[in-house]
Amino acid sequence: GNSVTQMEGPVTLSEEAFLTINCTYTATGYPSLFWYVQYPGEGLQLLLKATKADDKGSNKGFEATYRKETTSFHLEKGSVQVSDSAVYFCALGHYSSASKIIFGSGTRLSIRP
Amino acid sequence: DVKVTQSSRYLVKRTGEKVFLECVQDMDHENMFWYRQDPGLGLRLIYFSYDVKMKEKGDIPEGYSVSREKKERFSLILESASTNQTSMYLCASSSGQEGADTQYFGPGTRLTVL
Secondary structure, eight states, X not given: XXXXXXXXXXXXXXXXXXXXXXXXXXXXXXXXXXXXXXXXXXXXXEEEEEOSTTOEEEETTEEEEOBTTTTBOOEEESSOOGGGOEEEEEEEEOGGGTTOEEEOOOXXXXXXX | OOOXXXXXXXXXXXXXXXXXXXXXXXXXXXXXXXXXXXXXXXXXXXXXXXXXXXXXXXXXXXXXXXXXXXXXXXXXXXXXXXXXXXXXXXXEEEOSSSSSOOOEEOOOEEEEEO
């Protein structure tokens, strides 16, 4: 079946460090891929998405590229800020699952000043 | 912007009580979802609805039921609350026009069952 595996946390970095959070998926065909972010005390919000191979999603300095050859959608940011501290979820949507989205287990990111 | 609201941010109930969690969206979305979020387990789908009065079980429907009498409102019901239902409950909606399209989330309800 369809599934998402993401890097376990927690991840702690210093401000201005480079961030990578790994995400790989298992699915047939061409799923849609998402990164959601959950700030403390809030619900999830869409950070970025990509709907076909080689697409790059980007938002707020974060980027992720849909790599079908490696079935990956890793999240990157060149210089993190304290305000990026949150939980990040990789997610997958597939036509076989209708409108449902499958979420990874989440990666907690903490940024030290 | 899409707005999804949930009736309570925090709720404390006793074992055996009937609990209602309400969710309202204002974007005329077809689909609505209820998840629970627990540490280390990510989000797990309880129920979803793709139309008024229509519902489908998710991955963990046991102990829960839902109601969707109006398009904008989706209720989660715990018929007899138990301590293992202590969790964060998240509601979401999506337009339903693009297959696996973006889901928009409410702020969540943190439920404690004593």
